[in-house]
Amino acid sequence: MNLGFAELAGFVAVAASGHLSDTAADLDISQPSLSRRIARVEAQVGATLFDRHGRRLRLNSRGRAFLPQAEAALAALDNGVSQVRRLMDPEHGTVRLDFMHSLGTWLVPELLRSYRSAHPGVHFSLHQDAxxxxxxxVLDDTADIALVGPRPTGAGEPDSPLGWVRLSRQRLAIALPEDHRLAGVGSVPIRLAEVAGEDFISMRPGYGTRLLLDELFRKAELQPSFVFESMELSTVAGLVSAGLGVALLPMDDPYLAPTGVVLRPLDPPAQRELGMVWRRAEEPAPPVDQFRAFVAARVVEPR
Structure with a gap:
């Protein structure tokens, strides 16, 4: 026999009041019904939990040992019910939103500022990573939505478990120190082969811009040489300006405007595609669905 919410709630209520009749009235049930609930609890634990003193019930040592566990179980059940209700309430639910580090400077703040002004009761649980x-x-249901780039392989296709909406595209460029031998021609396009022998400063493996760089080198059948790997695009740009190497950077991010760096777009052109990915599921989650629709309705380009 498994104990349910009613049995545990009855036990905790009687432990607090010490009276079956009063507690039954408070719970709006009959006294025999409450007595049966207490009996089921005692049968489950295999011992009596109360001592009788006239019409009053007092917890014995076994009841005192069991009470904190019953209260914790009730609290966990209550929290679970609250969480489910929050998931079903589009105006007071929780959205687990993940995003790349580089999007925390412009895309995520813009989205949250606009959304929360119209839906102030929605809670966001935020996480940054590669x-x-x-x-x-997203795939293992740790997050509801992720803002990433590039587009994950197959995302958005009919047979993919992942949905995808593109939000923005940024041109990709080779970042050169301003005194580099290839920097003098300014924004003239450059072929990857021209810098294949250079030391590269890059993002760490698994990060969006690194995935793009690896793919570009793979297609060109070239092998890069890395001198430093970072978790922040701003650090990559800063080290390029210091002359430590060259890098692949997006051109159209206004919050990534390093001094002492020349950006030459790639030839042939390449882009960094930024978008929203989510796990397709049959069960509705109104807070998540509403926020996703809000994001999908916007094409967010950097100013």
Missing amino acids: AQGLVER
Whole structure:
């Protein structure tokens, strides 16, 4: 026999009041019904939990040992019910939103500022990581939505478990120190082969821009040489300006405007595609669905 909410609630209520009749009235049930609930609790634990003193019930040593566990179980059940209700309330639910580090400077603040002004009761649980790790979190239901780039392989296709909406595209460029031998021609496009022998500063494996760089080198059948791997695009840009190497950077991010760096777009052109990914599911989650629709309705380009 498994104990349910009613049995545990009855036990805790009687433990607090010490009276069956009064507690039954408070719970709006009959006294025999409450007595049966207490009996089921005692049968489950295999011992009596109360001593009788006239019409009053007092917890014995076994009851005192069991009470904190019963209260914890009730609290956990109550919290579970609250969480489910929050998931079903689009105006007071929780959205687990993941995003890449580079999007925390402009895309995520813009979205949250606009959304929360119209839906102030919605709670956001935020997490930053590498693009590849964020996609895995969505797939294993650790996150509801992730803002990533590039587009995960197959995302948005009919047979994929992942949905996808593109929000923005940024041109990709080779970042060169301003005194580099290839920097003098300014924004003239450059072929990857021209910098294949250079030391590269890059993001760590699994990060979005690193995934793009690896793919570009793979297609060109070239092998990069890395001198430093970072978790922040701003650090990559800063080290390029210090002359430590070259890098692949997006051109159209206004919050990534390093001094002492020349950006030459790639030839042939390449882009960094930014978008929203989520796990397709049959069960509705109104807070998540509402926020996802809000994001999908916007094409967010950096200013």
